[in-house]
Every structure is written in structure tokens, then in C-alpha cells.
Amino acid sequence: MYNDIIIDNFSNPKFVGDLESADYKFEIGNPVCGDRIHMQVSFDGDYIRESRFRAWGCATSVATANIFCGSIIGKSVNEISARKNSEISDMLGELEPSQQHCINILSELHRELSLAVSLEEG
Amino acid sequence: MNLQHLKGYFDYNATTPISEGVALSMQPAINLFANPSSPNRYSVNSHAAISQARDNIADLLSTDARKIFFTSGGSEANNWAIKGVLFKHLNNPGHIITSSMEHPSVLDTVRYCVEELGFRATYLQPDAAGHIKISDFESALTIDTQLVSVMYANNETGAIQPIEQLCSIAAEYKIPVHVDAVQFVGKRLIDVELLGVDFLSLSAHKFYGPKGVGCLYIKDKDAIGPLIHGGGQEFSMRSGTENLVAMSGISVAAEEANRELVYWDSHCFRLKKQMMDLLEAAPIALAFNGATDYDSALSNTLNISIDGIRGEALALRLEILHGFIISVGSACSNNKTKQLSHVLMAMGLTEERVLGAIRVSFGCFTDAQQVSKFVDALVTEVQQLLHISGGEAL
Numbered sequence: 001m002y003n004d005i006i007i008d009n010f011s012n013p014k015f016v017g018d019l020e021s022a023d024y025k026f027e028i029g030n031p032v033c034g035d036r037i038h039m040q041v042s043f044d045g046d047y048i049r050e051s052r053f054r055a056w057g058c059a060t061s062v063a064t065a066n067i068f069c070g071s072i073i074g075k076s077v078n079e080i081s082a083r084k085n086s087e088i089s090d091m092l093g094e095l096e097p098s099q100q101h102c103i104n105i106l107s108e109l110h111r112e113l114s115l116a117v118s119l120e121e122g
Numbered sequence: 123m124n125l126q127h128l129k130g131y132f133d134y135n136a137t138t139p140i141s142e143g144v145a146l147s148m149q150p151a152i153n154l155f156a157n158p159s160s161p162n163r164y165s166v167n168s169h170a171a172i173s174q175a176r177d178n179i180a181d182l183l184s185t186d187a188r189k190i191f192f193t194s195g196g197s198e199a200n201n202w203a204i205k206g207v208l209f210k211h212l213n214n215p216g217h218i219i220t221s222s223m224e225h226p227s228v229l230d231t232v233r234y235c236v237e238e239l240g241f242r243a244t245y246l247q248p249d250a251a252g253h254i255k256i257s258d259f260e261s262a263l264t265i266d267t268q269l270v271s272v273m274y275a276n277n278e279t280g281a282i283q284p285i286e287q288l289c290s291i292a293a294e295y296k297i298p299v300h301v302d303a304v305q306f307v308g309k310r311l312i313d314v315e316l317l318g319v320d321f322l323s324l325s326a327h328k329f330y331g332p333k334g335v336g337c338l339y340i341k342d343k344d345a346i347g348p349l350i351h352g353g354g355q356e357f358s359m360r361s362g363t364e365n366l367v368a369m370s371g372i373s374v375a376a377e378e379a380n381r382e383l384v385y386w387d388s389h390c391f392r393l394k395k396q397m398m399d400l401l402e403a404a405p406i407a408l409a410f411n412g413a414t415d416y417d418s419a420l421s422n423t424l425n426i427s428i429d430g431i432r433g434e435a436l437a438l439r440l441e442i443l444h445g446f447i448i449s450v451g452s453a454c455s456n457n458k459t460k461q462l463s464h465v466l467m468a469m470g471l472t473e474e475r476v477l478g479a480i481r482v483s484f485g486c487f488t489d490a491q492q493v494s495k496f497v498d499a500l501v502t503e504v505q506q507l508l509h510i511s512g513g514e515a516l
Contacts (some may be wrong), residue, residue, distance in 0.1 A: 011442050016510050034477065038512065054512035056430075057440040058284065062510055098461075099325075 005093035006063040015063060015069035017052045024116045028108045034063040039068075039109065041116075046076045060092075060099040067091055068109045081111060081114045125284070125487050131446035132496060134485035135277050135423060141330040144374045148332065151370035155479060158364055159355060171366055175373030179337055182398055183322070184313035191338045191356050196304035197227035198349075199323035199338040200271075202360075203300040204231045206346035207269045207321070208241060212225040216266035217239040221254050221283075222247055228302055229464075232271070246272070248469050249284060252281030252412035254418070259288055262293060270299045274306035278451050278465040279412030280423025282306070289318035298345055304328055304336075308379040309420055310387060314339050327435055330486070331375030335368035338393045359436075375398065386486045391421035393484050393493050400497040401426065406504045411466055412477060422484040425451075425466070427475040428504055430513040436503055437480060444499040449481040 002010070002072050022040035029036045035057030042050045051069040055062045071091060088110060089103050123142040131139070140148075151171060156164035158172055172189070175384065180187040193199045206220070220232050222245040235241040244262040246254040254272065270292050275282045285301055292299045300321040306312065307322075308329025314322055325336035340346055343359060352361030379386075394414070401408060407429040413419040433450040440446040451463025466476045482496070 007442055010438065013510060018512075034473075054510065056432070056511040056513070057435070058432055059435045063436060103390075 001096060002059060002099075003093040003095070005067070005091075006060050006095075006099070008061045009063035009066040009070075013066035015052050015066050016054065018054070019052050020048055022052075024113070025118045026112045027082075028105065028112055030057070030061070030105060033058065033061075033101065035105065036067045037061065037105065037109065039065070039113070041072070041113065042064070046078075048072050048075055048077075058099075058102075060102040061105055064092060064102045064106050065109070068106060072113070077114060077117045080110060083110060124501045128487045129446050129492055130441075130496075131447050132482045132484065132488070132492075133447045134488075135280075135328070135481065135483035136449055137327045137333070138330045138485055139487065140332060140371070141375065141378055143378055144331055144371045145318040145491040147374040148367050148371045151367045154366045154370075158366070159353065168364075168366055171370050171373070172364055174293065175369040175376070176374040178373045178380070179324075182307065182312075182380045183324075183339055185315055185339060188357070189314075189339055189341060191340055191343075191359050192364065192372075193323075193336045193338055193349075193360065194334055195327070196225070196323050196325035199325070199336050200225065200300075200302050201231050202338055203321040203323060203346070204228065204235065204269065204271055206349065207298055207300070208235050208239070209347050210345075211241075211268050212239065214266075214425060215242075216268040217241070217264045218243045218269050218271065219259065219267055220245060220271045221261050221273070221396040223276055223465040224271070224279075225253070225277065225302055225304070228271055228273070241268075248276075248281070248465075250412075250469055252276055252279040252465070252469055254283055256284055256287050256291070260291060263291075263297070267295070267297050270297055272299075272301060274301050275420050275423075276412070276465060277305045277310070278423075278463060279425045279469075280305070280420035280483075281412045282310075282418055282420065286317055286318065293318055305420065308383065308386075309373075309390075309422060311383065314341075326372035326375050329375055329379045330372035332368050335365060335372045337372075382486070387421050389486060390484045390488070391416060393490065394421055394424060394490055397424060397482065397493050397497060400494065401500075404497065404501045406501055409475070411471060412469065412474075424482045426482065427471070427479045428476060430511060431504055431507040432477055433480040434477075435507055436500070439482055439503040439506065440496075440499055443503065444495075446496055446499060449483070451479055451481060452477050 019040045022041045024041045027038045040052045040055045053065040055065045154168045156168045158168040176190045179190045232311040236243050289299050298320040301319045302323045304325045307324040320341045322339040327333045349360045355361050409427050411425040437450050462476050
């Protein structure tokens with residue numbers, strides 16, 4: 001069974017696509033299940049202006065990518081990086097055991113965003 | 123019967139809805155309170171209901187009613203056949219032949235006998251069409267082979283195994299053969315006596331009967347030990363007071379299957395051809411997994427792999443956006459493992475093709491309009507998933 005958050009974000013993902021001019025691009029994958037998510041982000045000053053994704057994977061991982069995109073627009077990287085594990089977990093709602101790996105995917109998306117920005121700035 | 127709620131149901135191999143006749147037969151059976159084994163006058167009707175059920179199942183299998191033993195379903199029948207035969211060889215555990223695409227109730231039981239009781243097992247591998255080869259079976263036979271257990275029709279692909287040939291060869295060596303026919307009974311004609319099988323499992327809920335009741339056909343009850351010792355029910359082979367409501371249901375389910383089976387089969391095969399034609403003409407890349415022709419596979423089953431998508435994701439979109447229910451053989455399991463269809467993997471399919479596979483199965487309540495709508499929805503959602511993955515723009 002899938003919770004309403006996953007169903008809403010999977011059945012009508014609003015952030016699918018490509019940005020014309022992305023400031024940052026990064027990709028994550030789960031070597032076990034083979035899920036792949038490609039992210040694109042553009043900034044307006046310190047704040048994320050737009051975010052888009054492409055994803056190949058299970059329903060929950062597609063929903064996870066869409067949830068991440070929606071959660072970072074209008075936020076700074078510092079704000080996003082400050083999220084606690086419990087906050088990240090709560091973003092996906094209650095998951096079945098077979099869907100729990102998507103919490104790791106969401107955590108990795110947070111880490112990779114911070115890493116991509118810090119590498120660019122560093 | 124109101125069929126509106128079944129319009130989107132394409133998962134008949136998982137379970138079938140109860141037919142109206144079955145439902146009507148079960149309601150009055152609730153009042154059959156008397157213990158069938160009691161000698162009082164109340165028990166006459168209870169006893170008669172069981173006898174009728176046994177007769178109807180025997181007719182469906184073209185055999186004698188005394189060879190029909192009720193169980194709680196297919197899994198119990200499979201466990202009983204395997205353990206019941208092998209437990210007779212505990213002092214001298216030998217060899218079992220099965221296939222790598224069996225139902226878990228066979229695979230796990232065989233594994234238990236191997237790991238805990240010292241038996242050895244050979245797992246026959248299916249070819250790309252989903253069939254075991256008789257030559258492989260012959261090669262697997264050893265001097266101490268004590269049981270063969272192979273399914274009649276595969277639940278994921280519908281591939282029909284060469285059971286008659288297999289039984290014929292096993293008989294030459296006097297090796298008992300158990301056939302898990304849970305997906306076959308009620309879909310194709312069967313004559314267990316002609317087939318020469320020693321044990322055969324079936325389950326009512328695969329042919330419009332209730333859950334929780336099935337049977338094991340036993341050719342010779344001296345060849346197998348009892349499953350449950352106790353009060354002597356089921357000819358002292360499976361003791362316990364009978365479930366008369368479930369038995370009344372399987373009774374009518376077997377009677378209806380015996381009467382309607384040929385029609386159901388041709389109806390399903392027409393729908394299968396229709397779906398295959400529509401899918402082959404659709405603007406998506408796909409492949410059918412396993413045999414699809416009438417003689418080699420069940421008429422109601424199609425296993426389809428679609429390039430560039432995950433079957434699990436497609437199944438969810440079909441359900442939540444269009445109301446269609448299908449099945450997938452592969453799914454996320456947890457962070458460390460994935461659950462790939464053991465049947466499709468055994469057939470040698472690539473992992474990507476297995477992940478992109480769905481199973482569609484029809485039944486007597488499916489119609490041509492539903493098939494057409496299903497294919498339209500499938501094409502729409504495949505294109506949407508390809509758009510999400512960047513595989514192809516909409």
C-alpha cells in the first residue's frame with residue numbers, strides 16, 4: 001500500500017523535466033534496486049529558484065524526487081542542509097518496509113545538493 | 123450479478139471473484155451446524171454436502187471421489203504431497219526433482235526437506251519460453267529419486283509444462299509425481315487418470331470458489347502419510363471437523379467449472395489474442411515473456427516486459443489513475459535486497475526486462491471493451507513513465 005503523499009506525488013509529479021539553464025546538476029542511484037534520479041537546480045542569489053528531475057525507478061522513488069524538488073524551491077542550501085533526519089523521514093509519510101529505502105534516497109538527495117553547491121563554490 | 127466492480131480487474135491468476143452460484147451455495151451452508159461425523163439426524167445434510175463436494179471435484183478431475191482429500195488450499199496440498207511422500211523415506215533420504223519456477227509452497231518445502239532432513243534436490247531450469255525440457259528431466263533422474271514435483275501451469279507466464287510425458291517417464295522408474303495444478307484446474311480440461319499423476323493440488327479460489335479450501339488428489343493413499351492425525355476425517359488422512367461453508371463453495375465452483383470451462387477457455391483466448399494484437403500495434407517497445415500460443419500456455423495469462431519502465435510503477439499508475447489491477451513479479455524489497463521474479467530470472471531474462479515486467483490475467487468476467495480500455499491506459503501510462511525518466515518526451 002502507498003500513502004497519500006506518495007500517491008499524490010507519483011500520480012501527478014509537478015517537477016518532471018529539464019531546466020533551460022541549471023546552475024547545478026547531480027544524479028543519485030540505488031545500486032540495489034537500480035533506481036536513478038537526475039536533479040537540476042537553478043538559483044536566484046542564495047535561494048533555489050527552480051528545480052526539476054528525471055527519475056527511473058519504483059513509484060516511491062519517483063514520488064521522493066518530486067517531493068524533494070517541491071521542498072527546496074525558495075529555500076537556501078543552508079536551510080535545506082539543516083533538516084534533521086526525522087524531518088526528512090516525515091516528508092515521505094508512513095512507508096511500508098519495502099518503501100523504506102526511499103528515506104535513504106531522500107537523505108542522499110539532500111547530501112548531494114549540499115555537496116554539489118559546496119564543490120562549485122569551493 | 124453486478125460486475126461493475128470487476129471492470130478493471132486483470133489479476134485472475136492471483137485470485138478470482140466468487141461466482142454468484144458459489145456465493146448462493148455458501149449462504150445456506152452456514153446453517154449446516156451439525157458435525158458431519160456425528161451419527162444423529164442433523165448430520166445427514168452436513169455429510170451429504172461433503173459427499174457432493176467430493177463428487178463434483180472428482181468429476182472435474184475425471185477421477186473417483188475417494189481419491190479427493192480436502193485441504194485448506196493449494197499451499198497445504200503442496201506441503202502435504204511433498205512432506206507426506208518424503209517423510210516415508212526419513213531413514214534413507216534421497217533425491218527430489220522439481221523446477222526453479224515453482225510456487226514458494228513447493229520451493230520452500232523442498233528446501234526444508236533438503237536443509238533439515240538431508241534430502242537432495244535438482245531444480246529443472248525452464249527455457250526462454252518457460253518450459254522445462256524432458257531431456258533435462260531424464261538427465262536429472264537418479265537411482266534414489268523419491269519424488270518429482272512440477273507445476274502444471276506457471277502462475278506468472280501461464281506456460282504449460284509437459285506433465286503427461288514427465289509422468290510417463292517417471293512411471294517407468296516407479297517414481298511418484300506430484301503436480302501443483304493450482305493455476306491449471308478450472309482453466310483447461312484435465313483427466314488425472316489418463317495423465318498418470320500420483321498427487322495433484324488444486325485451490326478453489328483460482329476458479330471462482332472461496333479462499334481457504336482446496337484439495338489434494340491422491341492416487342494411492344498408501345503412498346503418502348496422513349497430514350493431520352486425530353478424529354479420522356478425510357479417510358483418516360486429514361483429521362479435523364470439516365469447514366462445510368467452504369466445502370459447499372468449492373462444490374459449486376467445481377460443478378460450474380466442469381460445465382463452463384471450455385467456454386471460459388475460448389473466451390479468455392479471444393481476449394488474449396485481442397490484447398496481443400493491440401499491444402503489438404501500440405507505439406511502445408515491449409516483449410511477451412514466455413510462450414503465448416494455445417497449446418503451450420494458459421489462455422488467460424500474458425506476461426509483458428516494457429522497455430524503459432518499472433513494472434511496479436506502471437501497475438500503480440494503472441490502478442490509481444485508471445482503476446486497473448494487474449500484478450508484478452518484481453518489487454523493491456528493502457535497502458539491501460530486491461525481489462526479482464524467480465520465474466522470469468530462471469527463464470534467463472535480463473534484470474532490466476524482469477524489472478519492466480507485468481502480468482495480466484483474464485477471467486470469465488473480463489470483456490473485449492475492458493481489454494481495449496486497458497491497452498489504451500497502458501500505452502498512456504508507459505509514455506508518461508518514459509517522460510518522467512527522460513526516456514522519451516511526450
